[in-house]
Amino acid sequence: MEAVPARVRVYVACAALSALLCLLPLPDIRTPWWAVALLAGLYAGCEHVVRKRLGGTFYPVLLAGAFLLPAPAAAFVPLPGALFSHVEQRPRALRRVWRAAELALAVWGAGSVHRMLGGRGAVVGCDFPYALVPCAAAVLAFCAVLALLDGGILAVAERVAVRRAWRGLFSRSLAPIGVHGLAGLMMAVLWRSPYGPVAALLVLLPMCVSWWVFAQYHREQAAHQATIRALVQAVDIKDGYTRGHSERVGQASVMIARELGMDEERVEVLRFAGILHDVGKLGVPTRLLRKDGPLTPEERRIIELHPEYGHEMVRGISFLGEARAAILHHHERIDGSGYPYGLAGGQIPESARVVAVADAFDAMTSTRSYSRARPVGAAVEELRRCAGRQFDTAAVDALVRALHKEGWHPAVTADVCPPLSDRPGSDRESVARGAP
Template identity: 70%
Template sequence: MRAVPPMARAYILCAVLAAAACAAPALRPGAGTPWGAVALLALLYAACEQLTRCPFMGRRAPTGMGSFVPVLLAGAFLLPPSAAALVAVPGALLGRVEQHPVWLRRLWHAGQLPLASCAAAHAFGASPGGGHVLGAAGFPYALLPACAGAAAFCLVLAVLDGGILVTAERRSPRTAWRGLLLRSLAPYLVHGLAGLMMAVLWRSPYGPVASLLVLLPMYVSCWVFAQYHRERAAHQATIRALVQAVDIKDRYTRGHSERVGRASVMIARELGMDEHRQEVLRFAGILHDVGKLGVPTRLLRKDGPLTPEERRIIELHPEYGHEMVRGIGFLGEARAAILHHHERMDGRGYPYGLAGARIPEYARVVAVADAFDAMTSTRSYRRARPVDTAVAELRRCAGAQFDPRMVRALARAIDRHGWHPAVTADGLDPAVVADGLDPVARLAPLDRGGGS
């Protein structure tokens, strides 16, 4: 979000104005707003968000607005809708933000969270018995209204988040909203139950102090969840280290793997894949050539033509790569893409000569992304081809070498977003390309003197 599009800025402004309109009734004279409860809950939420900045907690503290949502939902269950909207404002404006632009992200949180809290309060109050069953005796009957409130909170956030993906990242509406609600509904229902327990204890003879007891197990659970994400981040760092090792060993792949991962995600988004599958495809693109670590460096950098035996050795790199990553569980289908990204639709590829639909879908995506980046990157033996020329070549080879569906998806994505590849400083020797190891070598005619 380094350069925020004007449409996204306007969208955020609209969200802030809508939040202000929701909170305005609480500020009117004679509104009967319970300012004591509003102030206590707002102070509690802001203090909880400040815990993520605490030097003692450091990086161990869970980050993000989701850690203390029960406080917002407790406010939605205890207060009128307009007053519930005010609870989120101080914490949203003061909370920890790690990405730029900081002020715009805080303003965005100050718009979306009050809107979600207001919607949760309306849903809770509109449910049968809502607002009148928070005593200890009526606790079981408050479960349904609380779930309705949490679901409304989740729905509003999902709608708003999808909108920011459309306006800020220029995703298509179908891909922006796909799966957002379903992925987050269950966690927010859990937050809703915790918020309900806070509200019940708040109304109990023990008062607001007792409600703080609910936050401790919620904070611990969020901390455990954050640890899981840190472990996953460590796996990703390992993947990057593998890619860097390949870049050092084989000059051709320098920067190539990252770009193939990016192009693979563009295809996946155009095909409507959910975010989890997009992430796996990104890993597949990044790691597709990791098996070159098992190939002798002298072959990768050989000046003269390869012998048939040397070529067979290099063509083992997909199998080497598959063996290297088979123990990384979260890669899932990416392992098949690493193994089969040099297969062809007509069955003339390697390592197993698979054809058509027998080639895994992820491998067909990576094959197109791989060839496209190879054509549009500058090499020592030629300049980069124009993007339009590369896309035309992919279309020409669709059906024989590439899956036409993947080629069409990449073409649509490029039309929508463009393509700005980084320049590769130096590439593989022309003799190696002529031997058919570079995907471009399989896209005749070559632009090295008219052919190979």
């Protein structure tokens, strides 16, 4: 607990106190406690299985509670499951309290909205399609509360800028929680039908299918990340003195992409592009990457083949999307003097223009065997000087705006190698031949 900043403990305590306030009216409300206990037990069991296997949360039972019970009673449903859930990271107690508080608040918000719109009567009377209206509003409230609280804890704990902390949280949660909301509505309708709660449990069958689909999705995402890590580690091993450069270029590419207004899916693709931009070095002889001395023209031509090597290596990886074009063209220049194809201006894919700026920025602000790191301000001035000739002006301006808002705090620092007289074939080629 000592390692947790005080501001985080205060934030969690405030959330927990708010959740308790939501439960205060509970003793004065006529509540079918057997229903609360059944839903809480069902949620706790499902939460144990889903969280342990997938790291997710079982929302349908919570939303069914919001549709069936008064808001304070519904807010009680997630508490046993969250407080006794499987948690791997420390501090476990604080994480359990936080999870219980945010779920209780989200369910309370969803239940309150649902009841205000007459949703309980619509569920009892099976009044379709009107029953979908309060259900949809409750799901929106549920998503909004979770996004608000999750963004807040991110801003407080990680000191992430408020704008970044909340960006995309609400929109990304709508689709999956919307599906869970429909499953919760099915449970609520069957629960209130003549067949009773036993029939509502039949909804668990399609839920099991959704679990499996969700698990497949997570496995696919994990495989994507493992592929990226393996490729980056291979490049680091081959050209180890630039270790960390790929991750920093990915970070800078994300900053530029977001400032350009790209959606989160494209931002993630640009992150992949930045991380993998130099993967083609795996096809370059190690002796050239580590050569102590200037390159011959023939050796430089071999080095300049690495974007094409990289493109060939990743062309079959479908999830990379336009990142493959960035890997191929990140050494092209706006004035047409770059390589491998000498593209100019708008012929260069936008993703490649973004990565080119990120690559040059990190090369200038990192210590290399042939040069000391420049201050961020000096690197920015050099990028501005070359904008319109070597670099895309919009990408440079976007990086400048992002640096002004967020600063430059790279997550990984490149290793500093023993001084060498000259070390071509590394990231300095992104600023070679007259580049900054």
